[in-house]
Amino acid sequence: MSYPADIKYTKEHEWVRVESDTEVVIGITTYAADELGDVVFVELPEPGAKVVSHEQFGEIESVKAVSELYSPVTGTVIQRNEELSDAPEIVNDSAYEQGWMIKVEVADTSSLDELMSAEEYEQFLES
């Protein structure tokens, strides 16, 4: 399994892609999607909602189990992936592209420095 190098990773298996100085996109990793199995339900915050780093922002449910989604950043939701409400399986098929979850406006992206690179995340998964 390979992990894209242009995004950052968390220990809770979320990823963050920096879109601009104030905008990031968040989703879950292929590792998380595979562990969950067939995703059947994703609950995401509405635009305008605040998300806080290390705190829960939503829920993802597979046939097997439900698990919590933790935000890697603090900021305001500006968009959520509405497609996931009718087709949550996109998360399994395309975790890093079509399966993105929320777009968040952040004060600055420097806090992302503490997150893991693709290489560090792979090491984390192996440990």
Added chain:
Amino acid sequence: MVPFGGWDMPVQYTGILDETRAVRNSVGIFDVSHMGRVVIKGTSAGEFLSCIFSTDVEKLAVGRAKYGVTCDQEGGIIDDNIVYRLSPMEYMLIPNAGNREAISSWLNRWLPNDDSVAIDDVSERTAMIAVQGPDSFQTLSALAESDLESVGPFRIVEMAICGQTMLVARTGYTGEDGFEIMPSTDVVLDVWDQLIQHGAIPCGLGARDVLRLEAGLLLHGNDMDQTINPYEAGLDKFVDANREAYIPGTTLREMRQMAPSRSLVGFTMVGRGIARHGYPITDGAEMIGTVTSGSVSPTLDKAIGLGYVRSGFTSEGTRLFIEIRGKKIEAEVTCLPFYLRSR
């Protein structure tokens, strides 16, 4: 892999939804060796087992199978089982993996002191594969050396599969046509591989759970246990309490006279969300019950579940609210089974 009843079991091979569809549309195979296989034999075997089991197995014809429950003296369900009559003086009882010890001690407690009944747990010497789905007949026929037509529904026959003699039963836990075969442990891997070569899709515990739920079949430990009696669990038709020698008979006859204060119902989610084991069921205000099983149903494209509710909330169409992590999500009582195959 997950721990299940003392075994490490695969939740899925490729994916729960794909595996579920394979069983509904073609054929899937499950390694169900974790289920117990207990042979009860001797001149009094039938008489003995009838005292324990919820139906009179002395009346069961040789080569036939019967589903029922094993209840304690208080009427609580120790386990649900299938009993096969293998010969006039020989039966096989199938306990759930997690209940093998409970069943073993219950049987031994009532075992006559003479030599008229012997118990032989063959679980470790044999394996069991469930071959399930509309194409199961075709797939297994390709490997069978006798005509599978001789194994009608709820029957068991000894025949050669892949050149090895084994018991072949027309039973299952999926709501589809299918077989459960019991090869010895030294040949099971070869049989498993040959089934795959003949088109069977390996399926794990996850698909098994979805399939049995769609078919309205209960899982012991989830949907019933020793605190539940068979009338509450809706298993009335599998219990013949009118037998003097039946150990929990007196208690069960009394229970049958009383309307149960709680009953198992099926429900379909109306709002978005999936009910899970342990979630509260309310009428919108007050708690009226608890969810025991829940999942999405890929066959029906709905979320479904089972749970116990107070009397007065059991009729079809009754509004329920499942409390899913703090939110009340609407559901409605649905007749079981959710899925019934066309024959």
